[in-house]
Amino acid sequence: MIKHALKNRRATDFSAWYQEVITEADMAEESGVRGCMIIRPWGYGMWERIQRLLDDQIKATGHENCYFPIFIPLSYFAKEAEHVDGFAKEMAVVTHHRLIEQDGTLVPDPDAKLEEPLIIRPTSETVIGTAFARWIQSWRDLPVKINQWANVVRWEMRTRMFLRTSEFLWQEGHTAHATRDEAMEETLAILELYRSFSENVLAMPVIAGEKPEHERFPGAVATYSIEAMMQDGKALQAGTTHYLGTAFAEAQNIRYQSPEGELELAHTTSWGVSTRLIGGVIMTHGDDDGLRVPPLIAPHQIVIVPMLRDNDEDAALLDYCNALVASLKQGSAFGEPLRVHLDKRALKPANKRWSWVKKGAPIILEIGGRDMAAGLVTVIERTALYGDDGRLASKAMTPADLAAAAPGLLEAIQQQLHAEAKTRLDANITRDITDRAALAAHFADAAAYPGWVEVSWSKPTGAGLEAIIEELKALKLTMRNVPQGSDAAGSTCFFTGEAAVERILIGRAY
Amino acid sequence: MIKHALKNRRATDFSAWYQEVITEADMAEESGVRGCMIIRPWGYGMWERIQRLLDDQIKATGHENCYFPIFIPLSYFAKEAEHVDGFAKEMAVVTHHRLIEQDGTLVPDPDAKLEEPLIIRPTSETVIGTAFARWIQSWRDLPVKINQWANVVRWEMRTRMFLRTSEFLWQEGHTAHATRDEAMEETLAILELYRSFSENVLAMPVIAGEKPEHERFPGAVATYSIEAMMQDGKALQAGTTHYLGTAFAEAQNIRYQSPEGELELAHTTSWGVSTRLIGGVIMTHGDDDGLRVPPLIAPHQIVIVPMLRDNDEDAALLDYCNALVASLKQGSAFGEPLRVHLDKRALKPANKRWSWVKKGAPIILEIGGRDMAAGLVTVIERTALYGDDGRLASKAMTPADLAAAAPGLLEAIQQQLHAEAKTRLDANITRDITDRAALAAHFADAAAYPGWVEVSWSKPTGAGLEAIIEELKALKLTMRNVPQGSDAAGSTCFFTGEAAVERILIGRAY
Known part of the structure; x- marks a missing residue:
């Protein structure tokens, strides 16, 4: 596990x-x-x-x-x-626009009261x-x-x-x-x-x-x-x-x-x-290991964690890492130079690795003396963190291969994150609920993943709208929006039974 | 004139x-x-x-x-x-954190008074x-x-x-x-x-x-x-x-x-x-024609003013200008692509030209039907606005020559602006004033250009310092700073006559 x-x-x-x-x-x-x-x-x-x-x-x-x-x-x-x-x-x-000292404490100066209050926008x-x-x-x-x-x-x-x-x-x-x-x-x-x-x-x-x-x-x-x-x-x-x-x-x-x-x-x-x-x-x-940042908005796209041991070999290892940074920065993804960071903090390498996992840096490289001796780097992809055996997954690559592959890898991670989320969104909009009991049942189980429900409605105003808002509120639901291109021609309103004019999304919300 | x-x-x-x-x-x-x-x-x-x-x-x-x-x-x-x-x-x-309506006007709600006031940083x-x-x-x-x-x-x-x-x-x-x-x-x-x-x-x-x-x-x-x-x-x-x-x-x-x-x-x-x-x-x-923006911080480094006449020839002229924009944007100055703007506003070309002169765009290009027919552009440099005859100075260049010359021209304008200002700064720090009468005389003529005076001083504190501050205040002067590397060894304090320890700049200030 x-x-x-x-x-x-x-x-x-x-x-x-x-x-x-x-x-x-x-x-x-x-x-x-x-x-x-x-x-x-x-x-x-x-x-x-x-x-x-x-x-x-x-x-x-x-x-x-x-x-x-x-x-x-x-x-x-x-x-x-x-x-x-x-x-x-x-x-x-x-x-007020000034403070004064009164009985040893600072208070707004009564003489500096604004004629007209100002609102912070x-x-x-x-x-x-x-x-x-x-x-x-x-x-x-x-x-x-x-x-x-x-x-x-x-x-x-x-x-x-x-x-x-x-x-x-x-x-x-x-x-x-x-x-x-x-x-x-x-x-x-x-x-x-x-x-x-x-x-x-x-x-x-x-x-x-x-x-x-x-x-x-x-x-x-x-x-x-x-x-x-x-x-x-x-x-x-x-x-x-x-x-x-x-x-x-x-x-x-x-x-x-x-x-x-x-x-x-x-x-x-x-x-x-x-x-x-x-x-x-x-x-x-995000996942249960922390954030996963889409590469396009990641402050650092690739983070290098050198396995420093506080001894004489550190200098050579840092040289190896610095050369890698320089080589990676030559590359570009999404039309911009790669953003690469070398983490030289005086912390244990494992702690540093996990800090970047939790921060969600897209690619994490671990480099120790053995990697360097073999002319390799250890590559961890934040979106493929564990292998089938449940252990942290990594692969060894040469610096040259990594530099060549990194832009494509980052672009693939960006796409993968979108694809996962899109699959989830598409799978969790329910469009076939047509009566109130089914709606209540759909949202009854707090532990389930109810997503959103899309229904046809007649777009009532005034008291008619108020009644629907109250009804939804009892289920902790709100109307989200009427998706662009929404067409409810020929159907009836979920709430009023009248002729529907459009379809609207309903769900719980932040 | x-x-x-x-x-x-x-x-x-x-x-x-x-x-x-x-x-x-x-x-x-x-x-x-x-x-x-x-x-x-x-x-x-x-x-x-x-x-x-x-x-x-x-x-x-x-x-x-x-x-x-x-x-x-x-x-x-x-x-x-x-x-x-x-x-x-x-x-x-x-x-307060809320307004209420009271007698028809909005006022801070007395019930929404903060327990502890907050200061805007x-x-x-x-x-x-x-x-x-x-x-x-x-x-x-x-x-x-x-x-x-x-x-x-x-x-x-x-x-x-x-x-x-x-x-x-x-x-x-x-x-x-x-x-x-x-x-x-x-x-x-x-x-x-x-x-x-x-x-x-x-x-x-x-x-x-x-x-x-x-x-x-x-x-x-x-x-x-x-x-x-x-x-x-x-x-x-x-x-x-x-x-x-x-x-x-x-x-x-x-x-x-x-x-x-x-x-x-x-x-x-x-x-x-x-x-x-x-x-x-x-x-x-700035000069008497408006601002002159250093090219490194100019939002647009080159502005093109097409001489549009609201007739059929405008389309061809805009094509000519757009091609020039594209060509100029291929170039780079100071390690960044050139920032080029085509001003298509529905205003008279002369008004547009003068608006960019006043804004201080480093290079202004005017392009009319005759320029286009001759395969030329009219180039105005904001830092060389007038010829010896006192008239607006411009030169005709081919688009290709301009594209080749523009980066160097922008870098030269940047240097020219610095050189002008540096000459003025160096010429207007007076270092040979050693008595109070000369100091007062130096700053007596408000219409002159007195600049700053640098004097040796003994860096007194307390009442000694207060007295100097007051003395300078009477001449509307303040101490600016002690220039880095300042050395007053061997000289005496302008104010106290004691042994000086450093030199300090004095001047009027914003």
Whole structure:
């Protein structure tokens, strides 16, 4: 029987397993500051890879990066009523700009109370819209397509690292267009960009589709999401795009003169993905030995662990390893030079090996005196960790063979991770449940892997929708999205029995 | 007489000129949020270039990036007394986590008052030191060398874009070491990294040296800076590194077990540069036609302005331009592919040309029907804008010749900008002033270009130092730094007449 690197098993306590991966892979830790985490180098390195690759795509589609203030005056926020309702309950409020000492302790200085409180941005539609109103005068100024990488704060009562923290890192795109059609085209183009990024870069298959009415971004006309399936069968909303119509433009006075001389409201969009993606990567690719990082976002793709013995032979071994690093770095995978790391820490080699297994480095090389004498390296693939005998699997290769094979191996690992997750996603969307008893039964066994259920529905609104939401809530279920291209023609609504108009995914969710 | 692109002249109103460059180059604008600016794409693009190139160097010297919370609990902050004194007067304080509607307006919810106020980080020594105390147990854990790119807030009463804003962007490095020598080595190594980065990447010559005692970072044992000379002769402190001794380690309990089994305090450092560098680049390289961006940090190094006429010939012209873009992008300068931009905006070509002159794109190409017919492009160098006749200078080149010459031209522009600034710096440090009357006379004429004065001094402390500070203040002067390698052996102190120990730079400053 395999002795895994982690104490917790996905199958028995997914939540404890998730937390253990984050700790053991040195990805993040509690900061001591309520609801905020410290992202450590291995976790932050993944975020840097995500940033760089996604940023390239955002720029390639004609968006420019800017930076807007972290503070939003309360009055800005109050302009768009629905938007306020959605956020006002969970925001950090700055009320003072100085501390003074009072009876030996520091307190906010009553003389330094702000006339108008400042909100730490939970999202930047209001402050960016105010700038759009200045920038946009004529149809010639449109479209405006900008993006920013920033920290945002939403006060959260129950937090979970990467998935839900009071402060998190994200990118937020904001655009303004002359027409509804152009704004919708943008909204859907970014949805597709997120979908392909998730599949191709994170190796995380997702379903892209429109959120139901009650799950829209506060103030939006339409919200779209990509939904990923975690290994416990729950959904993770991994990215959203919003068509905001003209409501924000009206509240913020974003108007342009058309070629015909008319003053028209702009149509705006916004869209974002966050450090939550890293939580998705963990719960998509992790196993009972820790994380497995897709090579495209691995801070180090290949890690070399020299079997140093603190003696005279170490110098020769390090020379051998350094030559290997230089040779491997000549190679490239996914159009970029390989990222290779030599771990020279003063720890036992076995501990170092297991630390990289838990961190999920795609390829780990162990090199000892015997390897060197034989002109070989010992290669461990993180995605093929154990042999049929249940023991750690490795193979010996010459440095030259390894250098030639490494790019292809990394690309194969990337594909393997995606294929495993795709198989799991496809196998766990149930489409043949047609009555309430079957639905309840499907989700009754907490230990099973229920995944998602897709049903036809009539898309009711108002009280009809409320009733369905409540009914699902009793089963701890939520509506995820209406997959793109969904067609329910000819069928009846699972909930109301009326003619269905589309199909919608239902599941438990983070 | 040349008709320059800006209304303001450096020589007559440097401050208005600075503001006009920022506006006319579309670098940044007031946000409407007190003390905070919006960094627009051209300004943010420069920051992204600075980030990427500096980040590469920070990583190459063994530092890893992390992310720490924006919030610092008040109690963390209170631990290091000197540090608090230095910052407590200018911090944003979060006191509530929710808003409610009261009499029709939104106000902080009295029921959502935080038990302990949170400070928006003005710098992160306290929160990072708390993590260091957890991470560091043994000498084997040292050194710890981390960095973060983040926004910070220091409440400022008088703000100036890029130079002094309430929120700004920066990197802050934080390290812990076993010994004083190692920590000092780190502090000086980063000082040298900043110096060479400023010279080689920003083309901004600086003087590196130690700050006098009263200009130290709050709580530091020694603070070093790089000081750049702006075109109005004032100094800009462009980056600082701090050796913090063991004071922060003591306050935060950062201790390690030595190989001998003793529990020892770690020695810590911190260091940072910020978006202030962009202000330095403007005031170092700008001229009366706007900014001149060093090619290494130019978001676009070459901008093509097609003379579109909104007729049938535009398509062929754009084909010609696109082929040129493709050809130029094959080339590389400074080890990176050329960054080339085709400006297709629906504006008059002359307006587009001048917008890029004001933005300071290093090379501007104008291409009209006649150029295309002749198989040529019209090349304008931003650093050689006017001919001897005072008219805009350009030369015609074939696309092939241009593609071959462009990398060398960009590298020459980078060097030219540095050489100009270096000549100015060297010419404007006066070293032969030995009495007070001469010093006052030197700085008496506000319209002149007084630059800096370097004098020998005896490095007094306490009341002696205070008296000198006051004396200089009357002339609006401050001590900048003691240049590295400064030697005052055998001379007497400018201020006290005692034996001098080193030489120190004096000047007006931002």
